[in-house]
Amino acid sequence: MVDSKTAEEKMINIADAGMCSTEVVLSGVILDNPIIPASGTFGYGYEFAEIYDINCLGSLSFKGTTREPRFGNALPRIAECTAGLINSIGLQNPGVEKVISEELPKLRACFKKPIIANICGFSIDEYAENSALLDKEEQVEILEINVSCPNIHNGGMTFGTEAKMAAEVTRAVKKVTKKPVYIKLSPNVTDITEIAKACEAAGADGISLINTMLGMRIDLNKKKPVIANKMGGFSGSAIFPVAVRMVYQVHEAVKIPIIGMGGVASARDAIEMMLAGASAVQVGAANLVDPFASKKIVENLPKEMAKYNITSLREIIGGAH
Amino acid sequence: MKQDFFEIVSNERLTGNVMELVLRGDTSEIAVPGQFVNIKLDGFFLRRPLSVCNCEQGANAGASCGAMAGKSEGMLTLIYKIVGEGTRALAEYKAGEMLDLLTGLGNGYDISKSGDEPLLIGGGAGVPPMFLLCRNLIAAGTKPTVILGFNSKAEVFYENEFKSLGARVIVATADGSYGVRGFVTDAMKDILYSYTYACGPEPMLRAVYEKAACGGQYSFEERMGCGFGACMGCSCKTKYGSKRICKDGPVLEKEEIIW
Ligand SMILES: Cc1cc2nc3c(=O)[nH]c(=O)nc-3n(C[C@H](O)[C@H](O)[C@H](O)COP(=O)(O)OP(=O)(O)OC[C@H]3O[C@@H](n4cnc5c(N)ncnc54)[C@H](O)[C@@H]3O)c2cc1C
Numbered sequence: 337m338v339d340s341k342t343a344e345e346k347m348i349n350i351a352d353a354g355m356c357s358t359e360v361v362l363s364g365v366i367l368d369n370p371i372i373p374a375s376g377t378f379g380y381g382y383e384f385a386e387i388y389d390i391n392c393l394g395s396l397s398f399k400g401t402t403r404e405p406r407f408g409n410a411l412p413r414i415a416e417c418t419a420g421l422i423n424s425i426g427l428q429n430p431g432v433e434k435v436i437s438e439e440l441p442k443l444r445a446c447f448k449k450p451i452i453a454n455i456c457g458f459s460i461d462e463y464a465e466n467s468a469l470l471d472k473e474e475q476v477e478i479l480e481i482n483v484s485c486p487n488i489h490n491g492g493m494t495f496g497t498e499a500k501m502a503a504e505v506t507r508a509v510k511k512v513t514k515k516p517v518y519i520k521l522s523p524n525v526t527d528i529t530e531i532a533k534a535c536e537a538a539g540a541d542g543i544s545l546i547n548t549m550l551g552m553r554i555d556l557n558k559k560k561p562v563i564a565n566k567m568g569g570f571s572g573s574a575i576f577p578v579a580v581r582m583v584y585q586v587h588e589a590v591k592i593p594i595i596g597m598g599g600v601a602s603a604r605d606a607i608e609m610m611l612a613g614a615s616a617v618q619v620g621a622a623n624l625v626d627p628f629a630s631k632k633i634v635e636n637l638p639k640e641m642a643k644y645n646i647t648s649l650r651e652i653i654g655g656a657h
Numbered sequence: 658m659k660q661d662f663f664e665i666v667s668n669e670r671l672t673g674n675v676m677e678l679v680l681r682g683d684t685s686e687i688a689v690p691g692q693f694v695n696i697k698l699d700g701f702f703l704r705r706p707l708s709v710c711n712c713e714q715g716a717n718a719g720a721s722c723g724a725m726a727g728k729s730e731g732m733l734t735l736i737y738k739i740v741g742e743g744t745r746a747l748a749e750y751k752a753g754e755m756l757d758l759l760t761g762l763g764n765g766y767d768i769s770k771s772g773d774e775p776l777l778i779g780g781g782a783g784v785p786p787m788f789l790l791c792r793n794l795i796a797a798g799t800k801p802t803v804i805l806g807f808n809s810k811a812e813v814f815y816e817n818e819f820k821s822l823g824a825r826v827i828v829a830t831a832d833g834s835y836g837v838r839g840f841v842t843d844a845m846k847d848i849l850y851s852y853t854y855a856c857g858p859e860p861m862l863r864a865v866y867e868k869a870a871c872g873g874q875y876s877f878e879e880r881m882g883c884g885f886g887a888c889m890g891c892s893c894k895t896k897y898g899s900k901r902i903c904k905d906g907p908v909l910e911k912e913e914i915i916w
């Protein structure tokens with residue numbers, strides 16, 4: 337199933353949006369528009385639902401979920417950068433059972449669109465176990481597997497930095513779900529296309545990229561790193577060109593769809609990301625400084641599309657190649 | 658939470674590096690003392706959190722037509738210490754300029770627990786939230802005592818403002834150049850009180866926590882990604898589990914604090 341809407345329904349969609357279509361499809365999952373708040377920057381949606389109707393979004397990727405509840409890393413976890421921030425949250429989340437029993441009902445109450453479950457693990461088994469549990473949630477339509485977690489059985493090296501390990505995670509998750517599996521890749525690697533190809537060969541339905549880039553800030557008064565864990569994940573507008581480059585490279589390397597992210601802060605950024613090869617676009621850090629950022633991007637898309645003579649976003653995916 | 662643009666009415670120096678910023682805008686989300694606002698500054702990625710020092714809800718809160726329709730045009734006072742790049746940049750803003758604020762953030766102080774003679778303790782940049790708290794406690798019929806702690810006489814601000822609210826005010830300076838010599842805890846010695854409210858640097862909070870025999874509420878600071886509960890950047894451990902300083906705090910009950 338690629339697209340279940342009839343041609344007639346599609347025409348109506350186009351007319352509604354004033355002769356432009358923002359609809360996109362991710363492995364059979366239809367999104368009204370390609371804008372998706374990125375994991376870890378939107379909680380479980382309800383903080384944002386207090387200030388606007390989040391059903392204007394294409395989808396939503398919730399905070400990375402582990403088997404056990406995690407408090408996360410020591411404080412400070414946040415360091416400001418020029419046009420971005422470093423975060424070292426350490427995957428704080430209530431654990432998969434509470435996510436399912438407490439957070440998802442609250443999210444469902446304010447969000448009726450397809451949900452993307454962001455899944456983490458510290459072993460292959462944990463990835464599979466968490467995926468199997470979240471697979472049962474009806475509104476979860478895509479599993480996004482964050483392979484930037486350290487592998488406790490392999491000296492703490494992250495799954496996503498080695499093609500073989502990333503492929504192994506992919507295979508393990510594919511075994512427990514029929515839903516589309518998107519592997520979310522780390523940019524902190526020598527050749528991201530090699531890892532993307534390994535995931536595709538292992539059965540991944542799509543690729544999400546990029547996660548945060550490893551960074552550090554130093555406090556000049558204390559003469560020590562700002563972040564308690566010293567290093568953290570750098571994201572925000574500053575990393576946009578790196579993300580566009582990597583989406584472009586991965587689009588050339590694989591045939592499966594890509595969810596592009598990294599520094600997207602405007603509708604024009606979203607369009608650029610799609611031209612590079614993204615079928616949908618996630619917005620992360622921008623939500624933190626402007627809680628309306630994702631909504632504004634959705635609203636500005638038609639105007640921005642008109643400016644560049646784009647009538648259908650689906651037609652521009654990978655257009656820069 | 659609400660996002661709105663506020664007009665700067667004034668932005669003036671109170672002491673060498675402490676500024677008072679008066680803003681006009683939609684204050685309707687500011688409900689409780691101890692809440693904070695998060696300010697966007699040109700050229701800085703993250704917003705800067707500052708406590709509500711004073712807030713007057715607008716008279717035209719109920720306006721149904723014109724530019725003010727549905728808006729409550731109130732006045733908001735913030736006091737900030739210049740400590741880094743962002744606060745230094747904020748000090749350069751002039752009256753008439755606009756600032757993008759998220760308002761109504763955090764839980765704030767619960768005044769229902771105060772008893773008849775609450776003790777309010779503010780240290781340095783922790784003094785501002787005590788002002789609206791003191792005002793509300795007096796309006797609620799209690800008799801608050803306020804201890805303001807500073808390093809030296811030159812740093813003292815708002816002593817008279819607290820006095821004009823009708824509170825008993827004690828100033829402590831670490832170098833003894835004004836008021837009680839020593840820390841706020843030295844000024845607590847001979848006072849009877851029913852409850853404590855505190856805001857200031859963590860060592861001060863901890864000293865007050867250890868000294869005070871009664872219950873209390875303590876306001877904490879942490880580096881923030883969002884300020885409204887979305888990023889988990891500000892989580893701390895409490896006896897009741899993990900809490901986000903920005904959303905479940907910044908005010909914690911004495912009995913739940915883990916140092
Ligand atoms: C809930 C809350 C209420 C506050 N209320 C007041 C107030 O009323 N008056 C006042 O003077 N200060 C207050 N602060 C502290 C104030 O937010 C910081 O002094 C300010 O953010 C420093 O910014 P800067 O750019 O000058 O410093 P820099 O050190 O250049 O800032 C770098 C980064 O660190 C963050 N940061 C630095 N110090 C602090 C801190 N102490 N707390 C949180 N983030 C920090 C900044 O926001 C910025 O993201 C409050 C903090 C919090 C969390």
Ligand SMILES: Cc1cc2nc3c(=O)[nH]c(=O)nc-3n(C[C@H](O)[C@H](O)[C@H](O)COP(=O)(O)O)c2cc1C
Pocket residue numbers: 374375376377399400401423425427454482520546547548570571572573575597598599600618619620621622882888
């Ligand atoms: C505070 C914060 C928390 C994050 N948590 C997660 C997470 O739990 N799982 C994940 O896959 N990515 C997480 N990310 C990465 C984002 O989803 C995104 O990939 C990255 O930030 C790049 O996008 P941006 O530049 O728009 O922020 C987090 C990012 C931030 C800023």
Ligand code: FES
Pocket residue numbers: 880881882883884885886887888889890891892901902903904
């Ligand atoms: S600062 Fe983002 S959750 Fe508190």
